Amino acid sequence: MQDMSHLISIGIGEFGVGKSPTVLETISLGSCVGIVLFDPFVKVGGLAHIMLPESTATKNKSNPAKYADTALELMIAEMVYKGAIKERMLAKIAGGACMFALLNLDTMITIGDRNIKAVKENLAKHKIPLLAEDTGKNHGRTVHFYTETGKFMIKSVKFGIKEI
């Protein structure tokens, strides 16, 4: 049983940053994508739970953390503030599922795919390598990132726990 005494739980449309031994958690990612960034030298990690691909597509700018593009920018800045160096950052992602069995194609039902694509594009834009992903399919995921060890654990109802 891992030490959860430094647990930060991140809600939908939020992000959080912590230093070792912080554990970052976000629960039941559906079509949303959980983005983990990590600087392994100083053990500073961040987790963002994004809902939508890009902030420019809408007029509602009140919560930038819910968009892949602005959430990443804010999270990178926060991590740098806590001692991380952008050039050392590595990424892992999870989520972007299509929760409902498709009966017809609907742009809202494929939001998971669009979120994954936007996250990858933005990571590439920031030149942050994507080390691993557990994305797509049609099940919910709860994730935990351990800044002390760099472990990224993914839990789902159907498939139990896996590490990527």
Added chain:
Amino acid sequence: MPNEFSKTQFDVLHEVVNVGTGHAASALSRLIDQKIMVRVPDVQLVPLSKVSEYLGGAETAIVGLYFKFSGDLSGSILLFLSEEVTESLIEMLIAGVDLGDPEETENVQKSALLELGNIVANSYLNAIAEMMDMRVLISVPYYAKDMLGAIIDVLLIEIAEAADFALLLETDIESAERKINSNIAIFLDDESLNKIFAKTGLE
């Protein structure tokens, strides 16, 4: 989406949900031949990050039946049931069905649930539309069986494009004899809300 609604606006929404739920409960009652009780519906403005918690916890395992609707009113409606409730309902709907093949049996069970969802959602929405002298078109049901948080994601994302609060219109439907708790959450977009308020003399 405004950050607040007046008391009168909340009362109107209460009434709308009351009407919808009443009809949905009657339909369910006829379908499973049981008496149904309806708890007083709840109308709340909830921040998106708190919605899962509010509806029973993000990691709760549920079966969700999701419908989109459009026309004079647009939005989505989610009917959700716990796993035990799903088993009870299936038992009531298609008692004793066993086709030998587990996959086939599961398909029949899923069909029965989809049909139940269809009937409940249609009764709910049509009752509201009639009350407002409006028309709505309802999609086929979308089915998911997983954690509550993951299932309502799609709904929350829909809202997130324009707002950071969800107007949750939520009700509990219970059977007296068996535990058939189910929740119905409905989301209406801004235009639909304005139409409802305009109809009832409020803006």
